[in-house]
Amino acid sequence: MKLKLDVDELNEDFFEETRLLGITATIKNYQFCMQLNASLGYDFRLNPELEIQLFKKNRNYFFSIYQFKEYNSPLTHYLYQNQYDGEYLLPEFKHMDFLWLMKYDWVDDEKCNWIKSTVRNLSGVQLVAELTNEQIKNKGNMVF
Structure with a gap:
């Protein structure tokens, strides 16, 4: 008997009950993480264990992930670097420098809007937009 891994289902499960923001910033x-931590009271830190490595054009590309877990809540925030040396984690969002994934607990509209407006006001930030699961073509690239 041969078992087949359903990658699409895994990817869908990973993104269930999540919210994703795309951010364009010139910093x-x-x-960017220092500004987020100062303005939101968060504690984003680089998590080298989650770094995503993609192999394209006969070489490796590395995408950093910063992580912050909220106190007294399962909610965890992941900030992905979307660009490394001319390659993109999500090529469908080439104009986005960062991808912010909120996972493991539902984030209501009020909190999401507060995050978006706070981030929009940071120095160097040009755009903050919420992305839907349907817009993400390369979901598997974000799964850790």
Whole structure:
């Protein structure tokens, strides 16, 4: 008997009950995280264990992920770097520098809107937009 892994189902499960923001910003990822931490009271930190490695054009590309878990809640925030050396984690969102995934607990509209408006007001941020699961063609690239 041969078991087949249903990758599409795995990807769908990963994104269930999540919210995803795309962010365009002209600042380095560590500077962006410092601003997020200061303005939102969060504690985003680089998590090298979650770094995503894609092999394209006969070479490896590395996409950093910063992580913050809210206190007294399962809600965890993941901030992905969408671009590395000319390659994109999600090529369908080439104009986005960062992808912010909120996972493991539902985020209501009020909280999501507060995050979006706070991020929009940060220095160097040009765009903050919520992305829907249907818009993401390369979901598997974000799964860790």
